[in-house]
Amino acid sequence: MNLANQFNNLQNRRQFLSNSTLGLGALSLMGLNTDASETTVKTSDDIGLPDLPHFAPKAKRVIWLCMAGAPSQLDMFDYKPTLEKMFDKDLPESIRNGQRLTGMTANQSRFPLAPSKFKFKQHGQSGAWVSELMPHTAKMVDDLCIMQGMHTEQINHDPAITYLQTGNQIPGRPCMGSWLSYGLGSMNKNLPTYVAMTPSWTGRKDAQALYQRLWGSGFLPSEHQGIGFRSQGDPVLYLSDPKGVNSSTRRNMLDSLAAMNRKHFKDVNDPEINTRISQYEMAFRMQTSVPELTDTSKEKKSTLEMYGPDVHKKGTFAASCLLARRMVERDVRMVQIFHRGWDQHHNIAGDLPNQCKDIDQACYGLIQDLKQNGLLEDTLVVWGGEFGRTNYCQGKLTRENYGRDHHPRAFTMWMAGGGVKPGIVHGETDEFGYNVVKDGIHINDLNATILNQLGIDHNRLTYKFQGLDFKLTGVEGANIVKDILI
Template structure:
């Protein structure tokens, strides 16, 4: 190793530490073992883990819990009548008008399974696996607009710049995959208000950023080797770039250059693994049919659910699926028919597939959006708006399954209008704390010091929802 003439003692020791850490990391990579940064906290997991992998199904735009999961007969009784002023006094909304009227559930509900969980008829496939699910009806958040609320669920903050949950998890636990990113992202359904900040590494080292995968045989741009470049030439080129980057890091003391080195190495390993991952035609016709995949060449939520199972099989630690299009300020009935037809069957198929593969016990599956929807219409029909619902941060529904979660139960109750929690309120930070807990992480102990103070995913809040586990 060569050091520049102007290398300070601090830079020397920093570089030596990084070098030794990377030697250890390289040996782990070579053996396909657990991979984490040399800066990750020790003593992890903090307690025995129930889950090894998380598949988070994020419904961007906020599904209406009142039309899918939380049936309220009182809304039927008051349908079309003005919402009592006392209900909305002092509340903050994005678009609610003073003459907003109560809107009844748009679909029939029924009870399913031994647990008797109530579901809308828009979720017939989920009804078949309902006893595997744990519903939380009283999730609430600090944010009432899409972008900050999506960031809040994913990063614990309504402002961009904080590490995402997947980044925190891979920072703490690493990954069992040595040829795929430990934190992967799959998107479908349209644009996301929170953008790429939802899977950012924030102030954590760059290797913990979520890596978006595209559909088709080329999941990451420019990962394919040009035909004119031989494997030997490519390996020599990467080695040369690595040595140049290492020299630059020594001369400048910029530790983040190591992120660039790691990115080149991961891309090199992915060149053979990624195309194999995307080879969905190798799955049986029965499996494709169960997920509802009609064309393996098209990007869809169904395809992404099957890819999530394949990623989990290959040791990826945190798999984030984003499906947009749930923002139903108008035509909530039409919108839910469309979105549920896209996600209901794939969600149920993913659960059944994980169970069939013997993976569900160690795979935590989470479903939910950034907030819920109001029990009243956003604006009256007289104003020219179709029936829709506004943003509702006070109470919404999420569900979990697998990974040590006790299924067949519903936690929390809302009032007769579905407006406020009246039994067992659960904050978004509590959901985050519970996810980390199932992975063997104490959310209060997984920290990273930045700008002079320790940070964590749940900030200074959050409690594990013990009923879930």
């Protein structure tokens, strides 16, 4: 029996079930198979769904700077002098109003208010308050839309960041990059539509874990999952051919493998087989495109200086930001950079300055670089974490140091470019920085607004799975934040 016949005769779980006579169960499986086969007409070589974009987009690409762990908005953006006046006094119960706390502070006998130890100043025409930890960000506040009314329901890291990325607190849903890949398709056939990077960090070392499902495709075809770029070694696994294998040999191997996969698809109609073929082809093309992408030796000295000295160190946040600009310049649809270590429960004074130093100048360099290259107008940049941090101290409070617990009721994010108004501060918290009192933005509203800027009606971008029409913004409803849009 030749290799092709052996391959054809292999029986996997899907074939066994689909070929079995199981009464009503068989009818159900036929229905599921019909849903699956509908996706086979769309592969990574398509330009997206036929009805997208729904209207003229303001942005073509997204760079999402994910500060995993929750940055302390009260020490960076949300200046609250009332906390200084009430140093070490208990948070009034009328402000907390019975909010659920994490297990780390629920048993504290007191909730002492902890003012920021860092100095704040107003900057730009918007008069945005920025702390001394972010001097480069302070210089570009007139490029930013700072959103101080962000809020969410989840109070723990994993469900909160999953909620922000996928629109649901339970793992298994597609993330935004996968929705964009599915709906809008690719703009560059030689690079992935969606890329995720996880650079090094210098704050708290025992940071929360990041899971690949945060850039996964969930129930969408797997061709739409994010491709992880590594900070060490080859940017993508198996990018280099093994010893003894050249490009011609690899091409012949892929052609033979594709022929077998196409024959197998005709027999079992599994849409993931077409995905496998297209992903092998993408991997082959990336062997040429990725080395060119990651070679920054021809970047201008003035450009590198904008990002700061860390841009020369592979795997840093600054180096990742430069790569992000190079990616969107080559029409990668979405780039996410997950920077860990923002979980300061006990050591704000020690860890937070290092975290800010990692990202401050790099973010500035990215925005200015995009502007100079004419890319910011149609590239939407998003910065922020999964929730904020409390105004009261976790553990012992001193003037020199303190820690802050998780706080979902109010936190700060910012956006720039992509049709978002620059130089504004949107939203407001109470004098304690605890509750949103004006222009709140739920994370579903944020995701709906991002989709809107890409020409997508979030209610119409759906995918049928298990008999339901799923969407990124869930069933609770979401509003486009029109006040921040040009």
